[in-house]
Amino acid sequence: MRALTYSHYGEPHVLSLSDDVPVPKVGPGCVLVKVHRAAVNPVDWKLMAGGLDRLLDVVFPVVPGWDVSGEVAALGPDVPEFEVGDRVASYARKDVVHGGTFAEYVAVPATSVAHVPDGVGFDEAAALPLTGLTALRCVETLGITAQDTVLIHAASGGVGYIASQLAVATGATVIGTASPRHHDKLRAIGVTPVAHGEGLTERIREVAPDGVSAVVDLVGGVLGTTLAVLVGGGRHVSIADPGVEEHGGHWIWVRPDGPRLAHLLDLAARGSLRVDVDRTFPLEDGAEALESSRSGAAQGKVVVTVAD
Numbered sequence: 001m002r003a004l005t006y007s008h009y010g011e012p013h014v015l016s017l018s019d020d021v022p023v024p025k026v027g028p029g030c031v032l033v034k035v036h037r038a039a040v041n042p043v044d045w046k047l048m049a050g051g052l053d054r055l056l057d058v059v060f061p062v063v064p065g066w067d068v069s070g071e072v073a074a075l076g077p078d079v080p081e082f083e084v085g086d087r088v089a090s091y092a093r094k095d096v097v098h099g100g101t102f103a104e105y106v107a108v109p110a111t112s113v114a115h116v117p118d119g120v121g122f123d124e125a126a127a128l129p130l131t132g133l134t135a136l137r138c139v140e141t142l143g144i145t146a147q148d149t150v151l152i153h154a155a156s157g158g159v160g161y162i163a164s165q166l167a168v169a170t171g172a173t174v175i176g177t178a179s180p181r182h183h184d185k186l187r188a189i190g191v192t193p194v195a196h197g198e199g200l201t202e203r204i205r206e207v208a209p210d211g212v213s214a215v216v217d218l219v220g221g222v223l224g225t226t227l228a229v230l231v232g233g234g235r236h237v238s239i240a241d242p243g244v245e246e247h248g249g250h251w252i253w254v255r256p257d258g259p260r261l262a263h264l265l266d267l268a269a270r271g272s273l274r275v276d277v278d279r280t281f282p283l284e285d286g287a288e289a290l291e292s293s294r295s296g297a298a299q300g301k302v303v304v305t306v307a308d
Helices: 042-048 122-127 129-142 158-169 180-187 200-207 223-229 242-247 258-269 283-294
Strands: 003-005 016-018 030-040 057-063 067-075 087-091 096-099 105-109 113-115 149-153 173-178 192-195 212-217 230-238 277-282 301-305
Touching: 003 283, 016 283, 030 087, 030 122, 030 283, 042 057, 042 283, 067 105, 067 122, 067 129, 087 122, 087 129, 087 258, 113 258, 122 258, 122 277, 122 301, 129 158, 129 212, 129 230, 129 258, 149 158, 149 223, 158 173, 158 212, 173 180, 173 200, 180 192, 192 200, 200 223, 212 223, 223 230, 223 242, 230 242, 277 283, 283 301
Parallel strands: 057 096, 149 173, 149 212, 173 192, 212 230, 277 301
Antiparallel strands: 003 016, 003 057, 030 067, 030 105, 030 301, 067 087, 087 113
């Protein structure tokens, strides 16, 4: 099968397109997905650079990618919940970094797979798994309710945009940090935007003089601001700074979860959740797709088209 691979750590240019990568085997409880779309996440180029080598075993050559949408091509033994031809999506992270989603086929545990409902396209379905599940985990961990005032650092990013919508849906008051060019985007979903950078703590206090009761940190390096504006007994989580655990917070590392992904896809199908896709690239331009994410040029999710 065709797949993008890299044989050693490096920047996106180390990727090469191969035509002879073996189709993955489909073990018990697994689904073989014919990939239509794979989405880019920052973790993809961080993994490629060796940034998570201390956490995850890697077997080279690696096919990158953890997000996928497509259709079921084959089933392993004992997978009654899916049929060949079903439209599906998955956060396809595995214990070993090797067989990812930037390929024509990927094998995924059935527990990580969700049906894609009518009304949700493959682009949107591929862009949602990692960011959506991370956002949902943050909101659930904090137990956000209508009584909360929530601060979301990096609210216009991939995870932040979803987390903002989920928090607003609870009835909470939501404040989001972002560069000024994204402020209208946040206002459109009911978030009060605040420019990040120097003076951030003071700007947050201007819109929340009594402080905030919950904080979602999606960028890192903002723990001082979080603690300065968080009320006594407030809750905070971070996906970027494990140091929050020393201050009563939770460090989030999202898990693959088919049922929760199905919930998010249902919200998208009903128009209750927007997924922001910025650009799409063909598989052969996968290195450019990852560089678009790494450079910060993308203003939404980047999606790789593998098949139509």
